[in-house]
Amino acid sequence: MTNQTTTREDLRNVAIVAHVDHGKTTLVNAMLTQTGAFGDHKDVGDRVMDSGELEKEKGITILAKNTTVFYSGPASNGEEVTINVIDTPGHADFGGEVERGLSMVDGVVLLVDSSEGPLPQTRFVLRKALEAKKPVILVVNKVDRPNARIDGVVSDSMDLLLGLAEDVSEDVPDLDLDAVLNVPVVYASGKAGVASTEQPADGELPESQDLEPLFATIMEHIPAPTYTAGEVLQAHVTNLDYSSFLGRLALLRVRNGTLNRNQTVAWSSENGIKNVKITELLETKGLERVPAESARPGEIVAVAGIEEIMIGDTLTDPNDPKPLPQITIDEPSISMTVGINTSPLAGKVKGAKVTARQVKDRLERELIGNVSLKVLPTDRPDTWQVQGRGELALAILVEQMRREGFELTIGKPQVVTKEIDGVL
Numbered sequence: 001m002t003n004q005t006t007t008r009e010d011l012r013n014v015a016i017v018a019h020v021d022h023g024k025t026t027l028v029n030a031m032l033t034q035t036g037a038f039g040d041h042k043d044v045g046d047r048v049m050d051s052g053e054l055e056k057e058k059g060i061t062i063l064a065k066n067t068t069v070f071y072s073g074p075a076s077n078g079e080e081v082t083i084n085v086i087d088t089p090g091h092a093d094f095g096g097e098v099e100r101g102l103s104m105v106d107g108v109v110l111l112v113d114s115s116e117g118p119l120p121q122t123r124f125v126l127r128k129a130l131e132a133k134k135p136v137i138l139v140v141n142k143v144d145r146p147n148a149r150i151d152g153v154v155s156d157s158m159d160l161l162l163g164l165a166e167d168v169s170e171d172v173p174d175l176d177l178d179a180v181l182n183v184p185v186v187y188a189s190g191k192a193g194v195a196s197t198e199q200p201a202d203g204e205l206p207e208s209q210d211l212e213p214l215f216a217t218i219m220e221h222i223p224a225p226t227y228t229a230g231e232v233l234q235a236h237v238t239n240l241d242y243s244s245f246l247g248r249l250a251l252l253r254v255r256n257g258t259l260n261r262n263q264t265v266a267w268s269s270e271n272g273i274k275n276v277k278i279t280e281l282l283e284t285k286g287l288e289r290v291p292a293e294s295a296r297p298g299e300i301v302a303v304a305g306i307e308e309i310m311i312g313d314t315l316t317d318p319n320d321p322k323p324l325p326q327i328t329i330d331e332p333s334i335s336m337t338v339g340i341n342t343s344p345l346a347g348k349v350k351g352a353k354v355t356a357r358q359v360k361d362r363l364e365r366e367l368i369g370n371v372s373l374k375v376l377p378t379d380r381p382d383t384w385q386v387q388g389r390g391e392l393a394l395a396i397l398v399e400q401m402r403r404e405g406f407e408l409t410i411g412k413p414q415v416v417t418k419e420i421d422g423v424l
Contacts (some may be wrong), residue, residue, distance in 0.1 A: 225298025233257030
């Protein structure tokens, strides 16, 4: 009997891609609120998806993270549908996060401001989505802005999509250009919590009571996850996190088979295959991780119990291990030196972290979940060369460390050069 391809109609995995301040977090908040994720009593913060202090303050997404919406509206055909929403960064400097976020999902919502339209950084993320052949939904947000120019923004977005499709068509010969040409458009105001497929007048709210048209568009245009019935367990690690109670957490998407708590699985990494036990399995409900007994194909969960697990590793069947391909990430392009504070005023602030060991441990901890970063030794034992995808990514790391009490000496950013076939 041949193994059949089966579809999980009760599940959708979608990434939301947007430039800084185009209203992504506000829209996700409205999706969560309208599907009852917060109950009646919970106080909803303005930026529930921005989990780090810096993300809340600056309104930028740094880490790819997921939340879960349980949708039971008219387009769900009577059964509750789990919509996993992956919030990807909208900036090329966090490209490692973008690529991993896209590997978890089956489609992308491109969110653009009704006045500003698509901006240069949106281009980077969208290109990655087209290269991965992910279907796109265009959401024009903040349509009630006084300076909205909805027609122009839709036109600019379509031009961008077509231009990128032509760019990547050589690398992706089977790209569906018709699908790119016929991208569905939803007009929304995340703040007001309304959306429509009918274009409103510039500066006006859509004629709608809620976000149902957006949910219906996601249900229709984002493919449900498929898997091979009867295939052995395959789960791809796409991100890492840390819990003070459980230690290192691996975020993964189950591709085939079922993953159970307390199950012994084969852990496939660059160092070979080893049997390990899943001590804890966590699923996301709203914004919170809660214990689960099992995870089926298409589901995105976190597991604990494997201290040295890395991004790109596979959990599979110990009796018939079938590893998935490693995730490839673009090389770093900018580097700078990070060292301890060597000035006479070092350590004057109570509780300051000033030793080389503390800085080294913190940089190594950053590498756990940040695969687009590299930390290299220098000829000085108290200084390291940190390489990343851009100045913003490096500046965010330094800012986070300073807020944690580290006193640092930072070098000037330099371009990372590489020799290919003897040419620099």
